[in-house]
Amino acid sequence: MSIPPIITNPIREGSRRLLRPWIIIAATATLALLCCGGAITAVIFGDFATSQSPLTNSLNCGSTKAVTITGQFPRIGPYGEEKIRNAAIIIKTGQQLKVSPRGWVIAVATAMQESSLTNHGFLGKRNDHDSLGLFQQRPSQGWGTPEQVMDPVYAATKFYTKLMKVKGWESLPLTVAAQRVQISAYPNAYAKHEPLATRIVNELTDGAARAVLVDNKLRCASFGQIAASGWTAPVKASLNSRFRTAERPAHNGVDLGAARHTPIRAAAAGVVIVSKCDLGNCDRDGSLSTPGCGWYVDILHADQVITRYCHMQSRPLVRVGDRISPGQIIGNVGNSGHSTGPHLHFEVHLDGDRSRNGAVDPIPFMAGKGAALGDGGKDA
Structure with missing residues (x-):
């Protein structure tokens, strides 16, 4: 599909600013992630679409x-x-x-x-x-x-x-x-x-x-719909593991237990700043002894927000510099990298900071955008 032009905070036509060089440099940095459990059920946070969620109850639509x-x-x-x-x-x-x-x-x-x-x-x-x-x-x-x-x-x-x-x-x-x-x-x-x-x-x-x-x-907004904010959930799947639990304090995102080959959708409009394999060979299933994200994509959105999509099945469908529409398919769920089973590891980073210092809990962030993560409250 053709990708229409968009602009994000670091790229302003009026001031003629280009994508900051440090972002390009940072795109080559090595990721430090703990194991992402696909087949292993970890702590379940629940779904924000249910009436039991205090956050959902406080976020009207x-x-x-x-x-x-x-x-x-x-x-x-x-x-x-x-x-x-x-x-x-x-x-x-x-x-x-x-x-x-x-x-x-x-x-x-x-x-x-x-x-x-x-x-x-x-x-x-x-x-x-x-x-x-x-x-x-x-x-x-x-x-x-x-x-x-x-x-x-x-x-x-x-x-x-x-x-x-x-x-x-x-x-x-x-x-x-x-x-x-x-x-x-x-x-x-x-x-x-x-x-x-x-x-x-x-x-x-x-x-x-x-x-x-x-x-x-x-x-x-429900899965497959783009909220008025311009955001949408990347997959519809149970929340298998949440952000920085006591058991996994360096887990800088959430794990969504989608099946292998499930299409992954961009959470919002943006520019692809990373699309790569961070291992020698990502075209095989990962394991506990395999480091990194495997095949993954980072997208830079307005307001210096970055979303990350890890453990893809194969080479992403987008390249660095591509301008992405909300909901556009960017790859497919897989099991590459430091992973115990097919799933999507999803991260949100603020202030253009791709490191763990910029990572925030994706669950309240996405709920606030009207693009709640989860599959309707079903636990894995």
Whole structure:
């Protein structure tokens, strides 16, 4: 399949920054992982889709109540009350148009890039031609009259109307979907806003960025669906072993007990920064005496998040530099490397740090994105 262009925080069109050299250098570093149990059942954390999970209970997936645009608004990140009110107008307009929450995230992120959520009027020499309003729409390019594009509801409606005409927009990387609407001079600039746009949508809608829209009703995203945040679970499988247990303190991810040859899907849009075998020969089953990840892939996402996919059956289906869509198949579950049976070892790292120092527990991280790991609460 063709891989549409995306952009992540280290690669910004506007500032002409390229992928940081240290990431490329780090891609050759040796992984230090303890045994990953595929056939061996370890401590089971459970599934976040069940009613028994305190974390799931505290992470809602959106309210059907219309977003209010009156009253006081909290500061969210660098954005004060008036800018968050503008974000609320964008979201409410999407609700009224019955656009899914993914569209709200895309629209808010686009306005963050175009105007910093400020309804700009004519700025003189600082204007980009005749661009105006939250989305910097140009009357001369058919977006409407100056008065119209300065109306946040009108501007958001025009954005959504064009977005919904983009084929497959809900499954595209955010920067691709936004660019096909905006036709910006900086087509790769939008994705860096996705994490904060997701947070804004969640805070204003009681968690809708963790949801999908089904029959005009918000539901928590299930396996195979891409949440409004742009994230999805890499496989549907039981959680066989969790992050850094007392028995395995150096286990920097979780083990998902999927069968051999199960397709592995990218958890979110990103750029492949590692695709390799870290052994002399990965084309055979691993064992307790075999070191490393075997065949594995690292993907760099927006906000300097890295996901890692270990113990693939054979050479990954993606190469370094490939730009990946959320849910794209990147390889197949196997048993290469330091492994006792077929499964996917899945890691999440923050701040662009591929070492154990950057690793965080994937279970709450993915639950927060609306892409809970597990197979419906069944233990291995």
